[in-house]
Amino acid sequence: MAAQSAPTASVGDASGSVGVVQPSFITFNNPLPLTSGQVLPSYELAVETYGTLNEQRSNAVLVCHALNASHHVAGVYEGQAKSEGWWDNMVGPGKALDTDRFFVIGVNNLGSCFGSTGPASLRPGTERPWGADFPVVTVEDWVQAQARLADHFGIEKFAAVMGGSLGGMQAMCWAIDHPERVGHCIVVASTARLSAQNIAFNEVARRAIISDPDFHGGHYYEHGVVPRHGLSVARMIGHITYLSDDDMAVKFGRTQRAPAENGEFHYGYGVEFEVESYLRYQGEKFSTYFDANTYLLITRALDYFDPARRHGGDLARALQAAQAKFLLVSFTTDWRFPPVRSREIVQALLKNQRPVSYAEIDAPHGHDAFLLEDRRYHAVVQGYYDQIALELGLPARQRVTGVLAS
Amino acid sequence: MAAQSAPTASVGDASGSVGVVQPSFITFNNPLPLTSGQVLPSYELAVETYGTLNEQRSNAVLVCHALNASHHVAGVYEGQAKSEGWWDNMVGPGKALDTDRFFVIGVNNLGSCFGSTGPASLRPGTERPWGADFPVVTVEDWVQAQARLADHFGIEKFAAVMGGSLGGMQAMCWAIDHPERVGHCIVVASTARLSAQNIAFNEVARRAIISDPDFHGGHYYEHGVVPRHGLSVARMIGHITYLSDDDMAVKFGRTQRAPAENGEFHYGYGVEFEVESYLRYQGEKFSTYFDANTYLLITRALDYFDPARRHGGDLARALQAAQAKFLLVSFTTDWRFPPVRSREIVQALLKNQRPVSYAEIDAPHGHDAFLLEDRRYHAVVQGYYDQIALELGLPARQRVTGVLAS
Numbered sequence: 001m002a003a004q005s006a007p008t009a010s011v012g013d014a015s016g017s018v019g020v021v022q023p024s025f026i027t028f029n030n031p032l033p034l035t036s037g038q039v040l041p042s043y044e045l046a047v048e049t050y051g052t053l054n055e056q057r058s059n060a061v062l063v064c065h066a067l068n069a070s071h072h073v074a075g076v077y078e079g080q081a082k083s084e085g086w087w088d089n090m091v092g093p094g095k096a097l098d099t100d101r102f103f104v105i106g107v108n109n110l111g112s113c114f115g116s117t118g119p120a121s122l123r124p125g126t127e128r129p130w131g132a133d134f135p136v137v138t139v140e141d142w143v144q145a146q147a148r149l150a151d152h153f154g155i156e157k158f159a160a161v162m163g164g165s166l167g168g169m170q171a172m173c174w175a176i177d178h179p180e181r182v183g184h185c186i187v188v189a190s191t192a193r194l195s196a197q198n199i200a201f202n203e204v205a206r207r208a209i210i211s212d213p214d215f216h217g218g219h220y221y222e223h224g225v226v227p228r229h230g231l232s233v234a235r236m237i238g239h240i241t242y243l244s245d246d247d248m249a250v251k252f253g254r255t256q257r258a259p260a261e262n263g264e265f266h267y268g269y270g271v272e273f274e275v276e277s278y279l280r281y282q283g284e285k286f287s288t289y290f291d292a293n294t295y296l297l298i299t300r301a302l303d304y305f306d307p308a309r310r311h312g313g314d315l316a317r318a319l320q321a322a323q324a325k326f327l328l329v330s331f332t333t334d335w336r337f338p339p340v341r342s343r344e345i346v347q348a349l350l351k352n353q354r355p356v357s358y359a360e361i362d363a364p365h366g367h368d369a370f371l372l373e374d375r376r377y378h379a380v381v382q383g384y385y386d387q388i389a390l391e392l393g394l395p396a397r398q399r400v401t402g403v404l405a406s
Numbered sequence: 407m408a409a410q411s412a413p414t415a416s417v418g419d420a421s422g423s424v425g426v427v428q429p430s431f432i433t434f435n436n437p438l439p440l441t442s443g444q445v446l447p448s449y450e451l452a453v454e455t456y457g458t459l460n461e462q463r464s465n466a467v468l469v470c471h472a473l474n475a476s477h478h479v480a481g482v483y484e485g486q487a488k489s490e491g492w493w494d495n496m497v498g499p500g501k502a503l504d505t506d507r508f509f510v511i512g513v514n515n516l517g518s519c520f521g522s523t524g525p526a527s528l529r530p531g532t533e534r535p536w537g538a539d540f541p542v543v544t545v546e547d548w549v550q551a552q553a554r555l556a557d558h559f560g561i562e563k564f565a566a567v568m569g570g571s572l573g574g575m576q577a578m579c580w581a582i583d584h585p586e587r588v589g590h591c592i593v594v595a596s597t598a599r600l601s602a603q604n605i606a607f608n609e610v611a612r613r614a615i616i617s618d619p620d621f622h623g624g625h626y627y628e629h630g631v632v633p634r635h636g637l638s639v640a641r642m643i644g645h646i647t648y649l650s651d652d653d654m655a656v657k658f659g660r661t662q663r664a665p666a667e668n669g670e671f672h673y674g675y676g677v678e679f680e681v682e683s684y685l686r687y688q689g690e691k692f693s694t695y696f697d698a699n700t701y702l703l704i705t706r707a708l709d710y711f712d713p714a715r716r717h718g719g720d721l722a723r724a725l726q727a728a729q730a731k732f733l734l735v736s737f738t739t740d741w742r743f744p745p746v747r748s749r750e751i752v753q754a755l756l757k758n759q760r761p762v763s764y765a766e767i768d769a770p771h772g773h774d775a776f777l778l779e780d781r782r783y784h785a786v787v788q789g790y791y792d793q794i795a796l797e798l799g800l801p802a803r804q805r806v807t808g809v810l811a812s
Binding site for chain 2: 134194196197199204207212243251267268
């Protein structure tokens with residue numbers, strides 16, 4: 001593969017923002033064999049990059065996204081207010097993942113609905129969208145596609161592969177499937193496999209979508225509708241699992257939304273409480289932009305991920321192949337992927353005598369904490385990247401911005 | 407009110423079962439003013455009783471039910487296999503709540519779908535079911551209707567009012583609204599008010615039902631359909647919150663339901679895991695017998711319950727009126743109404759110098775634990791009822807059956 005510079009311009013400023021960015025779309029015409037046995041004949045990946053790939057190509061960091069995120073990790077889009085990338089507080093010049101020194105790649109996963117090939121894309125050789133016929137993809141498939149993207153950039157080895165939640169699963173999978181290509185593996189608020197309860201929540205969300213009459217067996221595009229009620233319910237369920245009970249108590253408690261004149265309830269099934277209003281809004285908003293087939297596909301990829309499965313359930317054996325150093329971060333109030341799930345991974349790595357750092361952050365925000373600004377959390381990540389930079393002989397940090405500068 | 411004996415015959419046997427029972431239906435023609443300001447012109451309550459009301463009428467215990475239960479607390483129905491009442495392990499001759507000594511009343515709440523007047527009942531003066539026009543009722547309204555039932559039986563004061571979950575709320579409400587009529591208040595796995603997260607789960611369940619096209623604004627009876635998809639999703643959500651994460655891990659883990667021949671996954675959206683199969687079955691079964699309007703109504707009664715609300719949020723002030731002695735029981739793995747919610751009630755009672763016993767049972771089964779056999783749990787309840795019997799000068803326990811005899 002030919003060396004290639006970043007496809008998108010990154011404009012740094014003193015505020016720590018990577019500035020205005022734009023995505024690239026890269027076409028791959030070599031068929032991708034999938035875990036399921038199916039083959040994706042060709043596909044396109046939506047990509048953004050920030051910072052500059054150095055001459056040795058040693059400073060590249062791949063950031064993997066979770067359920068409803070995308071390649072748009074940092075920066076803003078021209079002329080679009082509130083278009084910050086989903087990890088803009090983490091990635092930028094002087095931020096924890098410092099784009100003054102690192103070359104950061106964000107890539108939208110296959111099957112998503114934000115630019116990479118997915119169920120809403122036209123099926124090659126037809127004039128119709130894939131719809132329900134889009135193949136089920138796995139975390140392993142995503143990593144395989146990302147490896148081809150690395151080839152495209154001429155990156156033999158990533159300084160780090162990093163992700164939160166489902167993104168953390170991809171980082172782990174990288175360390176297992178491509179051990180020689182990952183210097184450091186950073187896994188935040190994740191797990192080595194879903195619990196029965198996790199699968200249960202996913203399944204209810206899928207049932208809500210599939211049983212919506214507007215789903216039409218996944219071929220709703222042709223009917224000019226979307227299963228928005230089902231998608232909305234699915235999102236509401238998910239949202240509850242992203243927040244902690246305590247955080248919801250603080251944010252909403254039992255506050256009434258628009259009480260009757262005497263302060264009383266309305267005694268009906270409309271919105272009575274703030275938390276209902278918030279959830280309905282989140283559900284409805286989500287149903288206007290997210291693709292239902294993608295929701296099914298991504299929750300299924302979550303369910304299937306279980307690297308220990310091929311090793312009789314022994315995670316340590318699954319991680320034996322890994323050559324990376326690891327950083328794991330969990331959050332005390334995360335009940336979706338609680339600290340005990342991260343500790344299982346730490347234990348499995350220690351069994352293999354892999355170098356591993358682990359931080360359990362006392363944060364009130366539940367699973368969502370991995371996306372939020374938190375001084376201790378960002379300090380841990382920043383310290384870790386400073387170590388990586390030192391190891392690789394990258395230039396010293398020029399500035400500190402973001403939550404750590406305040 | 408005239409004294410009246412039990413409307414249903416109770417047949418004790420050596421096994422600790424109350425034997426074959428049958429419900430009574432009692433009509434109330436005096437209108438019931440509701441919290442909402444509406445008035446229920448007349449109504450019927452489905453009732454079962456077990457044991458014998460003594461001459462002093464001092465040995466009556468009211469058992470209040472939770473979301474999907476009924477007046478059928480104990481015993482079986484003639485010729486019906488597996489028709490045990492929902493608390494049959496707790497209530498019977500020689501059991502924790504001993505029908506050799508106590509006269510136990512089970513009553514189906516207004517708005518339910520198991521015999522008492524509810525949304526599926528014909529609206530008086532019309533030939534149509536109430537449907538969505540059935541008034542929203544509250545825990546306070548249920549207790550008011552139950553008080554009239556007590557009058558009907560000529561019971562001035564209950565030896566105890568007892569309930570689990572939503573049933574515990576009714577017991578608490580009894581102690582506050584009718585202090586002179588409650589000797590003991592037994593509150594199991596309950597809370598003095600739902601948290602934002604509790605309300606959130608209820609709201610998602612309601613949205614699933616209301617957005618099902620077969621709901622028809624609550625008037626589905628006339629369309630000859632039921633919103634079974636929505637009801638099924640609602641039940642699945644509820645079910646997840648009744649079980650503990652650990653219990654699900656033990657029961658289901660990541661066990662595959664019917665793997666492909668090579669042990670592999672099917673890579674689709676059908677059932678892959680046992681937990682999916684279980685939840686789908688539970689959801690579908692529920693949707694065949696439970697009324698959707700009742701589901702809305704009961705979840706709303708849960709949301710609204712908050713006796714501290716009229717007292718500036720001060721639960722101790724709300725409980726100031728209570729004259730009962732209290733027993734509170736919680737379960738360590740109950741994340742729907744965790745122990746901390748029971749402890750809040752205990753604290754509020756102690757502030758009022760109310761006699762209160764509290765047991766926190768180390769049980770793995772989550773919220774559902776209150777319905778299950780557990781030696782320590784049942785021993786606590788049995789011991790408490792033995793004390794009540796002693797206080798009231800009831801005859802000594804003749805036998806020990808149920809989980810405590812084994």
